Amino acid sequence: MCIKNNLIEKDAALLSDVMKLRFYPITVNSGKGATLIDIEGKEYLDFNAGWGVANTGYGHPRIVKAVCDQMNRMSFTSPVSTVNVESIDLAEELIALTPGDFAKKVWFGHSGSDANEFIAKIVPLATGRPRILSFVGSYHGQTMGSYAMSGHPAQSRFISGGNVIKLPYPYCHRCPFGRNLCECNLFCLKYIEDYALKSICEPDQIGAIVIEAIQCDGGDIVPPEGFLEGLQSICQNHGILYIFDEVKVGFGRTGKMFGFENWGVVPDAIVMGKPLGGGQPLSAVVGRKELMDAAVGAHLFTTAGNSVACVSALETIKIIKEEGLMENAKVIGDFLMDAFKKLKSKYDVIADVRGKGLLLGIELVNKSNEPDAELTALVVYRSYELGLLYYYAGVFNNVLEFTPPLTINMEQAEFAVETIEKAIQDVLDGKVNRDKVAFYAGWG
Numbered sequence: 001m002c003i004k005n006n007l008i009e010k011d012a013a014l015l016s017d018v019m020k021l022r023f024y025p026i027t028v029n030s031g032k033g034a035t036l037i038d039i040e041g042k043e044y045l046d047f048n049a050g051w052g053v054a055n056t057g058y059g060h061p062r063i064v065k066a067v068c069d070q071m072n073r074m075s076f077t078s079p080v081s082t083v084n085v086e087s088i089d090l091a092e093e094l095i096a097l098t099p100g101d102f103a104k105k106v107w108f109g110h111s112g113s114d115a116n117e118f119i120a121k122i123v124p125l126a127t128g129r130p131r132i133l134s135f136v137g138s139y140h141g142q143t144m145g146s147y148a149m150s151g152h153p154a155q156s157r158f159i160s161g162g163n164v165i166k167l168p169y170p171y172c173h174r175c176p177f178g179r180n181l182c183e184c185n186l187f188c189l190k191y192i193e194d195y196a197l198k199s200i201c202e203p204d205q206i207g208a209i210v211i212e213a214i215q216c217d218g219g220d221i222v223p224p225e226g227f228l229e230g231l232q233s234i235c236q237n238h239g240i241l242y243i244f245d246e247v248k249v250g251f252g253r254t255g256k257m258f259g260f261e262n263w264g265v266v267p268d269a270i271v272m273g274k275p276l277g278g279g280q281p282l283s284a285v286v287g288r289k290e291l292m293d294a295a296v297g298a299h300l301f302t303t304a305g306n307s308v309a310c311v312s313a314l315e316t317i318k319i320i321k322e323e324g325l326m327e328n329a330k331v332i333g334d335f336l337m338d339a340f341k342k343l344k345s346k347y348d349v350i351a352d353v354r355g356k357g358l359l360l361g362i363e364l365v366n367k368s369n370e371p372d373a374e375l376t377a378l379v380v381y382r383s384y385e386l387g388l389l390y391y392y393a394g395v396f397n398n399v400l401e402f403t404p405p406l407t408i409n410m411e412q413a414e415f416a417v418e419t420i421e422k423a424i425q426d427v428l429d430g431k432v433n434r435d436k437v438a439f440y441a442g443w444g
């Protein structure tokens with residue numbers, strides 16, 4: 001049997017399905033920049049970056065060096081009970097990076113999930129207000145508190161969180177209120193003030209509103225102008241903490257260091273993860289001191305914020321700033337957005353293209369303008385066969401999602417556009433084997 005099939009069989013036999021979401025049979029042996037090389041030596045351009053983790057690309061020499069040097073000096077100590085310089089340096093950097101003219105502190109964890117778990121657990125404790133508002137379609141994590149706040153079908157299948165109220169996210173392409181952006185006057189905000197806060201729960205019961213600046217796994221949805229600012233006013237009027245989940249859009253992806261910086265808002269707390277650790281498992285919450293000091297030892301993890309992960313993060317942040325990755329995300333992102341708009345005018349199956357910087361989505365539909373999950377899965381699979389890696393997202397599983405490393409160049413962007421177009425055309429021409437793809441459930 002060939003090496004690749006052997007590996008795939010072993011993976012199926014040995015690794016729990018509970019930890020998998022598979023879209024095609026990619027195996028990975030090595031990676032450099034935005035390129036992944038499989039076990040048989042075939043090269044792929046990675047437009048997913050390990051679900052938005054590899055913002056600086058694979059094997060960045062500065063990160064490799066920082067991690068190796070740290071391993072040699074001090075491989076591990078638990079910040080839970082020892083003071084160490086690397087976690088202090090990183091906390092200082094994160095506080096300096098984030099807006100807000102108030103005292104802040106930093107908590108460290110390993111994943112977006114445990115960081116959002118901090119919010120679910122500590123907000124009620126710190127504020128004395130038991131409830132949290134979050135949004136339909138949001139993805140905050142897979143642990144009990146974080147999935148309770150999530151509104152993505154992957155998590156909402158679990159019964160949880162009687163204290164969480166989920167509000168409609170402003171998904172203007174398919175407005176939950178059936179309105180049109182030009183004349184709606186942001187009815188979604190009015191709904192919160194006039195309905196949610198009047199009939200579902202009293203504002204003085206609400207500790208926080210938790211939101212993604214761009215809703216990623218929910219379908220790469222960019223909120224309309226004025227929405228996030230309006231939500232901030234609601235929070236300020238009622239003494240509610242305004243908390244941003246920046247796990248996927250943070251650290252340069254949208255062309256700004258944080259996604260919310262595309263709008264005029266100042267969060268009370270910011271949840272970070274994925275790209276923060278430069279490939280090491282690391283998450284953080286940066287927030288108002290009163291929230292962060294609510295109770296001693298109430299949400300701690302033995303290996304969280306360890307020195308190796310912290311030096312990797314410090315180097316990642318330096319690279320994003322010094323190598324112009326935010327600027328690159330904007331320039332290449334704008335190019336891709338224009339190219340996707342051209343594809344939209346050519347293909348009826350493309351209903352919408354959206355995003356900011358290098359977080360982009362293409363929504364696919366059938367002839368009746370309904371979400372077409374099968375078409376989407378086929379296009380993703382065909383792209384893999386043609387050498388381009390990315391997955392799909394969205395509550396209806398019909399959004400091609402692109403989150404490449406922020407280091408990609410124009411030539412790679414052009415290859416991606418050509419490949420996506422070819423994949424769409426090949427699927428429409430019936431060239432893709434549906435049975436082969438049906439085996440890969442993805443989010444479905």
Ligand code: PMP
Nearest residue numbers: 111112113139140141245247248
């Ligand atoms: N928040 C957001 C916005 C996410 O996109 C994700 C993961 N898709 C998470 C939290 C959870 O992160 P993790 O998988 O690292 O627990």
